[in-house]
Amino acid sequence: MSEKGSPHFVVPDSIEPVLGWKGWTLTGMCRLRSPSFVTAWIPGSPLKADCGQAVPCQETPGKRCRCGIYIAGSAYRAAGYGYILGKVYGWGKTVVHETGWRVEHAYPSELFVPATLLDSGALFRELQEYGVPVTALDDWDFRILTTPTATEAEWVLERMKKWTGKKR
Numbered sequence: 146m147s148e149k150g151s152p153h154f155v156v157p158d159s160i161e162p163v164l165g166w167k168g169w170t171l172t173g174m175c176r177l178r179s180p181s182f183v184t185a186w187i188p189g190s191p192l193k194a195d196c197g198q199a200v201p202c203q204e205t206p207g208k209r210c211r212c213g214i215y216i217a218g219s220a221y222r223a224a225g226y227g228y229i230l231g232k233v234y235g236w237g238k239t240v241v242h243e244t245g246w247r248v249e250h251a252y253p254s255e256l257f258v259p260a261t262l263l264d265s266g267a268l269f270r271e272l273q274e275y276g277v278p279v280t281a282l283d284d285w286d287f288r289i290l291t292t293p294t295a296t297e298a299e300w301v302l303e304r305m306k307k308w309t310g311k312k313r
């Protein structure tokens with residue numbers, strides 16, 4: 146994270162960061178936003194998780210809570226959450242899940258944006274403020290990036306079998 150244009154902070158070396166994927170929508174100010182939360186991701190400043198429960202966890206993310214910043218294990222799993230995709234570093238307290246992580250701190254390391262959204266150039270300039278590479282994706286690139294791996298496809302099939310099994 147030391148190349149030119151990088152944000153003004155360093156992921157601490159002592160804590161092994163996770164590198165996963167996230168899908169975002171945008172706020173009116175062209176800031177990244179996780180669809181399930183109102184919090185905007187501020188350029189140059191890592192997002193810190195907040196429990197938000199009436200009786201908050203002592204440490205966020207709590208093991209038995211739903212709090213924390215969600216990071217998916219693959220682009221396929223992140224794609225359902227927003228039209229802007231990115232690779233994301235997560236660090237600090239980390240809870241491992243079957244399909245990804247919940248973390249205490251996070252910041253994007255690379256952004257992938259539908260090419261049609263970047264046509265005006267305005268959004269591209271706004272996203273440059275995060276100080277990480279921004280890549281335009283056409284429909285085909287997007288499909289390739291978000292194609293499930295064989296293991297993921299199997300996982301989805303198993304889930305579907307369980308769901309349909311329960312209903313009938």
Ligand SMILES: [Zn+2]
Nearest residue numbers: 196202210212
């Ligand atoms: Zn919590």
